[in-house]
Amino acid sequence: MPSQNAEHFRLTVLNPAGRDPEQHFDASPARGEGAHPPTNFHAFAACTFGAFHFNPRRAIAEDTPVLLLLRSDFRTSERALARFINSVAEADGCIATTPEAAEIYQRVRSTRNPATVAFIPTPYPVDDPQWSLSVPPTEQSGIFVGTREWDVPSRNHFAALLVARQLCDATDEPVTVVNLDGRKGRRLLDELKFPDGKLRLIEKWKPYRDYLSDLARHKIVLQLDRSHVPGQVAGDALLCRLPCVGGDGAIERIAFSKTCGEHRTISEITSIALDLLKNADFRAATVRESQERAVKRLSFQGVRSQLAKFFCQLPQD
Numbered sequence: 035m036p037s038q039n040a041e042h043f044r045l046t047v048l049n050p051a052g053r054d055p056e057q058h059f060d061a062s063p064a065r066g067e068g069a070h071p072p073t074n075f076h077a078f079a080a081c082t083f084g085a086f087h088f089n090p091r092r093a094i095a096e097d098t099p100v101l102l103l104l105r106s107d108f109r110t111s112e113r114a115l116a117r118f119i120n121s122v123a124e125a126d127g128c129i130a131t132t133p134e135a136a137e138i139y140q141r142v143r144s145t146r147n148p149a150t151v152a153f154i155p156t157p158y159p160v161d162d163p164q165w166s167l168s169v170p171p172t173e174q175s176g177i178f179v180g181t182r183e184w185d186v187p188s189r190n191h192f193a194a195l196l197v198a199r200q201l202c203d204a205t206d207e208p209v210t211v212v213n214l215d216g217r218k219g220r221r222l223l224d225e226l227k228f229p230d231g232k233l234r235l236i237e238k239w240k241p242y243r244d245y246l247s248d249l250a251r252h253k254i255v256l257q258l259d260r261s262h263v264p265g266q267v268a269g270d271a272l273l274c275r276l277p278c279v280g281g282d283g284a285i286e287r288i289a290f291s292k293t294c295g296e297h298r299t300i301s302e303i304t305s306i307a308l309d310l311l312k313n314a315d316f317r318a319a320t321v322r323e324s325q326e327r328a329v330k331r332l333s334f335q336g337v338r339s340q341l342a343k344f345f346c347q348l349p350q351d
Contacts, residue, residue: 040335040338040339040341040342040343043082043338043341043342043345044082044083044084044085044096044098044099045078045079045082045084045098045099045100045101045341045345046079046084046085046086046087046093046096046098046099046100046101047075047076047078047079047084047085047086047087047100047101047103048087048088048090048093048100048101048102048103049075049086049087049088049103050088050089050090050102050103051088052088052103053088054069054070054076054086054088055069055088056085056086056087056088056089056092057069057070057076057079057085057086058084058085058086059072059079059080059082059083059084059085059086060083061083070086071242071243072159072334073156073158073242073266073269074156074264074266075101075103075131075156077156077157077158077159077334077337078101078129078154078156078157078337078341080157080159080334081157081159081333081334081335081337081338081341082338082341082342084096084098085098099345101129126150126348126349127150127151127152127344127345127348128143128150128151128152129151129152129153129154129341129344130151130152130153130154131153131154131155131156131264131284132153132262132263132264132283132284133153133284134262135153136151136152136153139151150348150349152340152344153284154337154340154341154344155264155265155284155285155288155331155332155337156264156265156266156269156284156285156332156337157332157333157334157336157337157338158269158272158273158285158328158332158333158334159273159333159334160272160273160325160328160329160332160333161329161333161334161335161336162334165273166273166275167246167247167249167250167273167274167275168250168274168275169250169251171314171317171318173251174250174251174252174253175207175208175251175252175253176207176208176209176210176234176251176252176253177198177201177202177207177208177209177210177252177253177254177255177256177307177311178210178249178252178254178255178256178276179191179194179195179198179209179210179211179212179256179257180194180255180256180257180259180267180270180271180278180280180281181194181257181258181259181267182211182212182213182214184215184219184222186261188259188260188261189257189258189259189260189261190257190258190259190260191258192222193258193300194256194257194258194280195209195211195223195226196226197256197258197300197303197304197307198211198256199226199227199228200304201256201304201307201308201311202228202229202232203229204308205308205311205312206232207232207253207311208231208232208233208234209228209232209233209234210234210235210236210248210252211223211233211234211235211236212235212236212237213235213236213237214237214238214239216237220235223235236248245270246270246273246274249270249271249274249276250274250275250276252276253276253277253310253311253317254276254277254278254279254307254310254311254317255267255268255270255271255276255277255278255279256279256280256307257278257279257280257281257295258280258281258295258300258303259280259281259282259283259295260282260295261282261283262282262283262284263283263284264283264284264285265281265283265284265285265286265287266283266285267281267283267286268281268283268285268286268289268290268294269285269332271290271324272285272289272324272325272328272332275321275325276321277290277293277310277317277320277321277324278290278293278294278324279293279294279303279306279307279310280293280294280295280298280303280307281294281295282294282295282296285332288327288328288331288332289324289325289327289328289331289332290320290324291327292320292323293306293310293320
């Protein structure tokens with residue numbers, strides 16, 4: 035691949051046989067525009083003004099570096115990788131969206147140059163004013179529970195709801211929960227016996243812009259996730275200029291190191307959340323610090339530079 039600086043670097047993201055349509059990010063998309071918001075793996079394409087594809091041949095035709103997403107069953111990805119190898123020799127590097135995944139890649143590729151593996155977090159457009167969904171503090175109230183999967187033990191969703199119930203009693207702040215499980219979810223929530231009028235439910239899927247608008251009207255985002263995921267809950271909080279409490283995702287650890295769940299007990303997380311709810315200055319300082327960290331390491335410009343540097347140092351055939 036020819037040497038490119040960050041300003042001119044373009045990346046194609048390939049999700050072979052995926053459901054999302056082809057999408058070109060020729061400019062930073064405005065809120066509500068485009069087939070998919072510039073989040074998760076689409077953000078790697080968006081931050082470089084690149085493209086997202088499900089068709090290997092069309093991806094290769096972009097004539098840019100290709101980031102191949104490995105699907106859960108790997109069979110389709112393996113076929114796509116074979117085509118990629120036949121066309122451009124060999125995929126020479128691995129990008130991991132969590133430090134843990136990077137370590138796995140390095141072990142698998144132990145006989146090769148370790149510089150061909152990099153941890154690069156999924157970017158968020160925190161450096162784009164049109165993606166700032168902040169609302170005045172006077173319009174904020176309550177706790178938004180960031181998890182929703184009852185059946186995934188590492189999410190600790192039930193434990194997060196118990197903490198939210200405790201915080202509701204201590205502060206009289208309402209709690210918002212996403213319930214897409216219908217009656218089953220409502221029955222489980224009823225067992226927690228929230229005070230009348232203090233439990234808000236979001237029970238229908240919403241467009242991303244509308245979801246973020248709802249999220250922004252809270253004081254904090256709360257979770258107890260222990261999955262070591264890339265960190266979309268924290269990324270959404272960054273766009274809404276909110277503190278994220280708990281969770282050990284990559285973005286949580288980068289942007290919210292003083293409030294995340296890494297190496298903290300549930301009691302410690304609860305105490306931090308209580309302080310944030312009661313202290314507006316502490317909330318403002320947490321948001322300010324998280325934004326400063328995010329601009330450096332998670333913004334579109336910041337991650338674009340990381341991607342350009344990584345691809346430019348790969349072995350040149």
